[in-house]
Amino acid sequence: xxxxxxxxxxxxxxxxxxxxxxxxxxxxxxxAGFAGLEAAKAIARGDVRAEVTLIDRQVYSTFxxxxxxxxxxxxxxxxxxxPVRGLAVQLGFRFRWGAVAAIDRDAxxxxxxxxxxxxxxxxxxxxxxxxxxxxxxxAAEHSLAMYTRAQSLDLRDGLMTRLExxxxxxxxxxxxxxxxxxxxxxxxxxxxxxxxxxxxxVAYPEIARAQVDVVLVEMGEELLAPFHPALRRYTLAQLRxxxxxxxxxxxxxxxxxxxxxxDGGERLRADITIWAAGVGAAPEVAGWGLPQGRGGRITVCxxxxxxxxxxxxxxxxxxxxxxxxxxxxAQPAIQGGRHVxxxxxxxxxxxxxxxxxxxxxxxMATIGRRAAVVELPSGLRLRGTIAWVAWVALHVATLLGNRxxxxxxxxxxxxxxxxxGGSGMIVGDVQPRSEDGPTRDATPWDxxxxxxxxx
Ligand SMILES: Cc1cc2nc3c(=O)[nH]c(=O)nc-3n(C[C@H](O)[C@H](O)[C@H](O)COP(=O)(O)OP(=O)(O)OC[C@H]3O[C@@H](n4cnc5c(N)ncnc54)[C@H](O)[C@@H]3O)c2cc1C
Numbered sequence: 001x002x003x004x005x006x007x008x009x010x011x012x013x014x015x016x017x018x019x020x021x022x023x024x025x026x027x028x029x030x031x032a033g034f035a036g037l038e039a040a041k042a043i044a045r046g047d048v049r050a051e052v053t054l055i056d057r058q059v060y061s062t063f064x065x066x067x068x069x070x071x072x073x074x075x076x077x078x079x080x081x082x083p084v085r086g087l088a089v090q091l092g093f094r095f096r097w098g099a100v101a102a103i104d105r106d107a108x109x110x111x112x113x114x115x116x117x118x119x120x121x122x123x124x125x126x127x128x129x130x131x132x133x134x135x136x137x138x139a140a141e142h143s144l145a146m147y148t149r150a151q152s153l154d155l156r157d158g159l160m161t162r163l164e165x166x167x168x169x170x171x172x173x174x175x176x177x178x179x180x181x182x183x184x185x186x187x188x189x190x191x192x193x194x195x196x197x198x199x200x201x202v203a204y205p206e207i208a209r210a211q212v213d214v215v216l217v218e219m220g221e222e223l224l225a226p227f228h229p230a231l232r233r234y235t236l237a238q239l240r241x242x243x244x245x246x247x248x249x250x251x252x253x254x255x256x257x258x259x260x261x262x263d264g265g266e267r268l269r270a271d272i273t274i275w276a277a278g279v280g281a282a283p284e285v286a287g288w289g290l291p292q293g294r295g296g297r298i299t300v301c302x303x304x305x306x307x308x309x310x311x312x313x314x315x316x317x318x319x320x321x322x323x324x325x326x327x328x329x330a331q332p333a334i335q336g337g338r339h340v341x342x343x344x345x346x347x348x349x350x351x352x353x354x355x356x357x358x359x360x361x362x363x364m365a366t367i368g369r370r371a372a373v374v375e376l377p378s379g380l381r382l383r384g385t386i387a388w389v390a391w392v393a394l395h396v397a398t399l400l401g402n403r404x405x406x407x408x409x410x411x412x413x414x415x416x417x418x419x420x421g422g423s424g425m426i427v428g429d430v431q432p433r434s435e436d437g438p439t440r441d442a443t444p445w446d447x448x449x450x451x452x453x454x455x
Contacts, residue, residue: 025050025348028110028120029093030100032056032084033064034330035316036126037400038337043124044092046341048348052093053118055110056084059097060149063399065330066408067146068184071155072191073425074415079407081149082400100127103288108311122344125288125298125306125314126337129328132280132295138255139179143275146184156428158272159192163200164430166207173211177260177270179252180277181218182225183365186235188274189216190368193242199425214244215268217260219251219277224365224373226327231373234383238371252277279328281318293320302355304340313340321356330398331361366391369416 027050029040040054060081069075088095098112109117130147133139144155159176166172178189196212216223216239222232223239223246239246254261260270281296291307293299297320299307306312307322315336317328326332335358343353362376364387372387374380382390392412399405415424 023049025344026119026121027052027124027344028118028122029054029124029126030056030110031126031128031316031318032058032061032087032095033126033128033316033333035128035318035333035337036124037061037084037087038334039124039126039315039340040093040337041087041091042338042341043344046345048345050344053096054084054088054093055096055098055100055112055118057097057099057113058084058148059095060084061087061400062149063404064147065395066399067149067152068187068191069412069415070149071146071152071188072159072195073156073428074191075408075411076426077149077153079404079411080399082404087400099284101284101287103290103312105289105309105312121311122347123312124337124340124344125290125312125318126316126333127282127285127318129279129295129297129317130282131275132278133275134278136252136255139252139273139275142255142257143179143273145275146188147279153428155272155274156426157431160428161430162271163204163207163212166211167204170206170211173213174271175213175215175269176272176274177215177217177268178274178276179217179255179260180275181216181220181223181246181248182276183363185216185218185274185276186223186239187366188276189214189244189246190239190242190366190371193239193244194368195425197243203425209243213269215270216244216246217250217252217262217268218246218248221248223248226363227365227373227375228381231375231381231383235365235367235373238367242368279317285318290314293322294325295320303343303353304336304356305343305353313343315340324358326358327363329363332358335359364391364394 025048027043029036032054036054040052043050044052060083063080066075066080070077070080084095096118098114098116100110101113102111104111109119111117131145145151162174166174176192178185192214200207223235224232236246251263252260253263255273260268260273285296291299298314298318299322300314300319301307304313304315306314316333336356339356346353360377364372364374366372366388370385370388372391374382374387374390396405396409399408
């Protein structure tokens with residue numbers, strides 16, 4: 001399937017994979033998230049004889065909706081990630097580890113960062129998104145995001161380091177600023193407040209509650225904009241009850257190593273800044289030479305083919321419809337994956353393609369123990385304990401793999417049921433040498449030794 005460098009371009013004719021009998025269609029899927037996995041599975045199991053190669057820069061698929069639990073010591077990183085090779089064997093596709101750097105459309109090959117090339121007859125791009133800092137000064141350098149397993153571990157270790165510093169020196173304190181009042185920001189702020197309120201008194205008796213502040217900053221009028229106003233009000237009240245300082249109609253002008261500067265000029269202390277304000281395509285997507293719309297997302301036609309392309313599809317968070325921008329959620333990604341499989345079959349059987357129709361299954365967000373909001377397309381709205389139980393059940397059920405489901409259920413039960421009001425935190429690494437504030441990519445706490453401490 002993968003061409004050696006000297007074979008590049010050798011195998012680009014439709015339906016001719018090396019070693020195949022000539023009827024096999026080469027489909028390359030980029031990204032092993034919700035969208036890419038569903039596409040790879042559906043194509044491999046469909047009626048077209050296809051040789052499917054799934055490419056991802058990680059060797060696992062990440063269940064992003066529970067990353068905030070990893071970041072706050074509720075789950076282990078392995079609970080929310082699943083090895084793609086296991087799935088490949090099970091579901092009948094190949095896996096290639098690698099980061100896509102470019103697309104050679106003339107040769108019909110995907111070019112990987114390690115120089116490898118993978119030929120395709122149909123290409124499905126499902127590489128998801130990264131944090132979008134909207135050009136806010138210092139945000140990329142001094143805030144942490146939560147889109148990957150590594151980022152959530154950075155965050156967990158950063159939090160633990162900060163707590164150990166406060167425990168060691170009672171003059172210290174910590175203010176965590178969460179930027180963005182969408183579901184990710186709300187979940188993060190709610191869980192941090194819960195940790196501060198419940199876990200800290202048990203695990204860190206030296207730390208007074210007043211030494212740790214959680215601030216949620218949202219530029220809009222309300223939190224959780226896509227939800228019904230009653231659920232938005234409930235969310236705001238719940239967060240405030242848990243001691244989160246919620247600042248609405250507030251924009252961030254700059255992020256520094258120890259502060260955020262608000263638009264009005266006010267400077268807020270921020271020992272840790274968590275960026276949950278928006279997403280966009282990763283910078284490398286610009287090098288793929290495809291049309292990009294809002295947030296750098298790749299623009300697609302109604303059938304999910306990239307605008308101007310016959311053989312390239314884009315799905316999931318990375319794609320934006322020219323007429324209909326779908327929400328960046330798991331369901332549009334999964335349904336989009338199934339749709340492209342059907343469209344590839346249609347193209348192979350010389351049938352016309354069909355437009356993608358999204359079936360809305362509702363939205364939900366959690367605020368913390370016994371508090372969540374659920375809104376169904378029928379208009380049914382739930383909140384409180386029942387919504388929270390529904391949220392937990394759905395998230396555990398949709399994880400990949402029984403082992404991950406059992407481990408997650410056990411760890412969440414430990415956090416919320418077995419140890420209510422207890423610590424229950426999974427321990428991270430504490431690296432107390434650095435005096436620097438957090439940065440986005442590296443674990444910053446060990447980056448620069450304080451003056452006079454250099455090796
Ligand atoms: C913290 C958080 C909480 C969320 N909570 C919810 C929720 O409760 N409900 C919900 O419906 N949605 C939720 N979402 C959104 C949901 O996770 C996304 O909509 C969904 O993951 C999108 O799926 P995807 O397949 O498009 O992308 P992803 O799941 O992001 O997968 C993209 C894959 O592409 C790979 N990749 C990226 N670049 C490259 C490259 N250059 N080369 C090779 N591989 C690459 C990545 O490693 C990754 O595996 C949440 C998201 C976050 C971050």
